[in-house]
Amino acid sequence: MESSFPQITVEGELSNFRPSGSGHLYFSLKDPEAKIDAVMFKNRLPALNFEPKDGMLLRVRGRISVYPQRGNYQLVCEDMELAGAGDILAMLEKRKRALAAEGLFDKDRKKPIPLFPETVGIVSSQTGAAVQDILNILRRRASGIHVVIFPTLVQGDDAAESIARRIEQANQWKLADVLIVGRGGGSLEDLLPFSEEAVVRAVADSEIPVISAVGHEIDNALCDLAADLRAPTPSAAAELVSANRKETLERVIFLKEEIKTALQSKLDRARLLLRPFGIDDLEQRFRSILQPVLVRFDDAKETLIFSLQERLDKYRMRLALTRTSLEAGSPLAILERGFSVVINERSGKILRRGQDAKPGDKLRIRPMEGLVLAVTEKTEKLQES
Numbered sequence: 280m281e282s283s284f285p286q287i288t289v290e291g292e293l294s295n296f297r298p299s300g301s302g303h304l305y306f307s308l309k310d311p312e313a314k315i316d317a318v319m320f321k322n323r324l325p326a327l328n329f330e331p332k333d334g335m336l337l338r339v340r341g342r343i344s345v346y347p348q349r350g351n352y353q354l355v356c357e358d359m360e361l362a363g364a365g366d367i368l369a370m371l372e373k374r375k376r377a378l379a380a381e382g383l384f385d386k387d388r389k390k391p392i393p394l395f396p397e398t399v400g401i402v403s404s405q406t407g408a409a410v411q412d413i414l415n416i417l418r419r420r421a422s423g424i425h426v427v428i429f430p431t432l433v434q435g436d437d438a439a440e441s442i443a444r445r446i447e448q449a450n451q452w453k454l455a456d457v458l459i460v461g462r463g464g465g466s467l468e469d470l471l472p473f474s475e476e477a478v479v480r481a482v483a484d485s486e487i488p489v490i491s492a493v494g495h496e497i498d499n500a501l502c503d504l505a506a507d508l509r510a511p512t513p514s515a516a517a518e519l520v521s522a523n524r525k526e527t528l529e530r531v532i533f534l535k536e537e538i539k540t541a542l543q544s545k546l547d548r549a550r551l552l553l554r555p556f557g558i559d560d561l562e563q564r565f566r567s568i569l570q571p572v573l574v575r576f577d578d579a580k581e582t583l584i585f586s587l588q589e590r591l592d593k594y595r596m597r598l599a600l601t602r603t604s605l606e607a608g609s610p611l612a613i614l615e616r617g618f619s620v621v622i623n624e625r626s627g628k629i630l631r632r633g634q635d636a637k638p639g640d641k642l643r644i645r646p647m648e649g650l651v652l653a654v655t656e657k658t659e660k661l662q663e664s
Contacts, residue, residue, distance in 0.1 A: 284343040289315065289354060290362050293335045295466035304331065307466075308339060308354070311366075317341070319356040326358055333467030334368035335361060367467055371474055375501055378476070383483040384504040390488045392508050392519065393456050395527075398425040399520050400455030400487070402445045405430040409463040409492070409513035416517035421524055427454050432472075433462040439475030446481040446489070458485065459516045460502065461492030473500035482506050492516035611647075620645040633658040 291308030298304050302321030307314050317339065319327075331337070341356040378384065399417065403409050405428050417424050429445035432438040442460065449455055460482060461473070472478060473493045482489050483505040491506035492513040493499075503509040510516035555564075606612050614620070621630040624641040636642065636655045644651035 281343055281345065286340070286342055287354075288338060288340045289317075290336070290338045291315070292366060293331055293333055293337050294468060296331055296333050304356075306331065308337065315354055316351065317354040317356050319359065323357060329361060331359070334371070336366075338362040367471070371501065374474070374476060375504070378479055378501065378505070383479060388483065389507045392488050392490065394522055396424065396456035396520055398427060398455045400427045400429055400449050400458040402429045402431055402442060402449070402458055402460040403462050403513070404433045407433065407463055409461060412463075412512075412514045413459060413517040416514055417521050420518065421521035423524070424521060434465065434469045434472060438472035439478050442472060443475075443477040443481035446478075446485055450484075450486050453487070455487055457520050458487050458489045459492055459510075459513065459520070460489055460506070461510075461513050461516065462494065463513065464495040464498060470494050470498055470500055473502045478502050479505045490516045490519060614645075614647040617647075619647075619651075633660060 289308055291310050291314075294307045294309050294314070296304070296306040302324070304319040304321075304324070305316075306318075307316050309315075337359050338361075339354065339356050339359045341354050341358075343352055344355045345352045382388070401410055401413055403413075410428060414426065417426060427449075429449055431441040431445045433442070446458065446460065449458055460478075462470075470493055473491075479501045482491065482502045488508070489506045490508045490510050491500065491503045492510040492515065493503060494512075496511035508519065510519055610620075622628070622643040622645070623630055623636055624643055626635070628635065630636055630642070636658055638655050638657050640655045642653045642655060644653060
């Protein structure tokens with residue numbers, strides 16, 4: 280076969296991509312009908328201008344080689360290039376956009392993860408390594424936590440329905456304070472159940488806070504976006520829900536001592552500040568503060584009284600002058616000096632000139648007191664001297 284296929288080009292979807300510690304790249308190329316394993320040795324990596332990821336559609340050039348130890352053939356890749364988006368990635372991207380448009384990934388839907396949960400639910404394969412890793416960490420960090428395992432399929436056609444049903448059952452019976460939903464690492468196809476719509480909706484609708492822990496740190500699933508918190512691995516999820524009780528207790532004790540020290544320091548300072556204010560000299564200190572204020576008050580009072588007295592004297596003088604002026608112009612004052620008011624009863628007017636009266640006119644004379652009635656005999660015009 281190696282001599283028959285010295286140079287071939289294969290186009291397919293990248294799957295089960297796994298770099299080795301030695302620097303070689305191991306992966307598979309697949310389409311809906313077939314799959315072939317492939318390897319790219321590290322001496323060919325400098326020519327690679329992108330980072331391969333599961334689900335990419337690649338065009339790979341290389342040669343066929345048989346691996347004797349396993350008895351299977353593989354493609355030895357000389358170079359590779361992007362040929363477009365893979366079918367799986369395109370499907371996942373389309374589903375992601377649709378679910379995001381419904382608001383299933385919105386931040387305001389996220390619920391806080393309890394710091395000290397009493398019961399942790401694990402939705403995963405009960406025989407998988409992920410469950411064992413979680414249990415080992417919980418025993419070591421927080422042995423008092425109760426654990427409820429909801430066994431489920433984690434890959435295959437029936438896995439998504441099984442996962443969603445377990446999440447719904449946990450919520451229906453309120454069997455946990457927080458749920459860890461996940462599995463260990465695997466290929467893109469292995470992790471697909473955790474991106475199925477049923478699982479994403481079950482995670483988003485869960486009243487119990489959900490931590491998504493699917494695969495390794497580089498793996499991604501749509502339930503990561505719907506979960507209240509994403510953990511890079513199942514082990515990391517166990518650490519998030521099991522804050523070390525011993526460390527927390529030590530921290531509380533430390534903070535208690537810190538608070539006591541701070542309060543004691545403030546009390547000592549307060550006593551030091553209050554020491555000069557003993558009963559014996561408190562009155563003297565009070566008088567030393569009050570005396571200048573009293574002196575200022577007395578000065579202000581004297582100034583105010585003097586100003587008011589001065590203003591009152593001024594107003595009294597003005598009042599006396601006004602009274603004198605009013606009295607000087609008063610008709611009564613004029614009458615008191617011997618003058619009288621003469622009114623002609625015929626015309627009803629006050630006489631100002633002798634000519635205003637005619638012989639026979641009755642006159643009404645108004646002196647200071649009483650009233651005099653008279654009759655005009657004649658009028659004369661006085662000569663001015």
